[in-house]
Amino acid sequence: MTSPFRPLLAAIALACAPFPASAQDNVLNLYPARHYQTDEALYADFTKATGIRINRIEASDDQLLERLKSEGANSPADVLLIVDAARLAQAKELGLFQPVRSKLLDERVPAQFRDPDGAWFAYSTRARVIVYAKGVVSPADVATYGALADPKLKGKVCTRSGSHPYNLSLVAATIAHEGEAKAEAWAKGVVANLARKPQGGDTDQIKAVAAGECAVAITNTYYYARLLRSQKPDERELVAKTGVAWPSLAGHGTHLNVSGGAVLKYAPHRENAVRFLEYLASDSAQRYFADGNNEWPVVRTAKVSNPALDAMGAFAADPLPIAALGRHAATAQKVVDRAGWR
Numbered sequence: 001m002t003s004p005f006r007p008l009l010a011a012i013a014l015a016c017a018p019f020p021a022s023a024q025d026n027v028l029n030l031y032p033a034r035h036y037q038t039d040e041a042l043y044a045d046f047t048k049a050t051g052i053r054i055n056r057i058e059a060s061d062d063q064l065l066e067r068l069k070s071e072g073a074n075s076p077a078d079v080l081l082i083v084d085a086a087r088l089a090q091a092k093e094l095g096l097f098q099p100v101r102s103k104l105l106d107e108r109v110p111a112q113f114r115d116p117d118g119a120w121f122a123y124s125t126r127a128r129v130i131v132y133a134k135g136v137v138s139p140a141d142v143a144t145y146g147a148l149a150d151p152k153l154k155g156k157v158c159t160r161s162g163s164h165p166y167n168l169s170l171v172a173a174t175i176a177h178e179g180e181a182k183a184e185a186w187a188k189g190v191v192a193n194l195a196r197k198p199q200g201g202d203t204d205q206i207k208a209v210a211a212g213e214c215a216v217a218i219t220n221t222y223y224y225a226r227l228l229r230s231q232k233p234d235e236r237e238l239v240a241k242t243g244v245a246w247p248s249l250a251g252h253g254t255h256l257n258v259s260g261g262a263v264l265k266y267a268p269h270r271e272n273a274v275r276f277l278e279y280l281a282s283d284s285a286q287r288y289f290a291d292g293n294n295e296w297p298v299v300r301t302a303k304v305s306n307p308a309l310d311a312m313g314a315f316a317a318d319p320l321p322i323a324a325l326g327r328h329a330a331t332a333q334k335v336v337d338r339a340g341w342r
């Protein structure tokens with residue numbers, strides 16, 4: 001997701017070592033690629049329960065990964081919070097994380113949503129869905145991702161770049177279920193159906209559908225949920241003109257992606273970091289975490305009451321382990337490159 005770097009924090013960070021380094025401090029140094037209103041309560045509750053103060057450097061997912069790479073062993077960061085399965089896998093491959101063994105996390109976070117080696121844990125899920133123009137396309141026309149590559153939709157499909165992590169993870173899921181050759185045929189079919197050159201973010205695709213520039217588009221659910229909760233007339237209009245379909249991936253259900261967290265390899269406050277990851281799996285933290293961005297909690301006992309998510313309806317989610325998306329990420333990039341999905 002896009003997270004504009006907070007100028008003040010950035011200035012402080014560049015001017016000096018961001019956090020005074022002392023392993024004795026009862027603090028947690030957090031690098032979150034998220035900043036939602038509910039996060040203030042999320043962090044305040046942790047501090048209240050544990051006495052551990054949280055320092056934050058907020059930036060985008062990719063900026064935080066770059067920062068950690070350049071900081072190396074001198075990094076003051078304890079915990080990283082980022083989105084997308086492929087990014088989590090990439091950070092693990094780069095050796096940025098240290099494995100966490102926690103009975104509590106293993107019990108509360110379903111195996112589908114954590115790294116088998118304990119390198120990262122997902123805390124919320126989002127689905128990648130199809131938005132369609134009401135009156136032009138029916139949900140039945142887009143009941144599968146395969147429909148996006150059907151010549152019936154020639155000139156009618158809008159998407160962001162195929163190289164964006166959200167689309168790479170969708171292609172990775174296709175590879176996991178159907179193999180590389182079928183995934184490539186699908187990506188080529190999508191490219192052949194494009195209404196315009198891939199551009200913008202997911203919300204821009206929803207706008208293009210509402211404007212009649214295309215009939216269908218791919219988006220993450222939270223972008224649509226955000227519009228559903230909006231009071232702005234122009235955003236209400238986008239919702240009125242469009243609907244959400246829950247495509248199935250080769251009969252397995254709708255593709256899920258995640259946001260997640262990990263303890264960093266050089267965490268100066270390792271114990272506090274593990275406590276924070278465990279706290280994020282509590283029912284109350286799960287509610288803040290998921291609801292902050294209109295997502296679903298991973299912990300089954302955590303209940304979120306979000307009218308926008310309810311309004312989008314129920315769906316069958318792909319049970320594919322999220323770690324599989326990372327394993328196929330490099331192949332997915334090759335597939336979109338060969339398909340010319342720029």
Ligand code: FE2
Nearest residue numbers: 001002083220
């Ligand atoms: Fe996003």
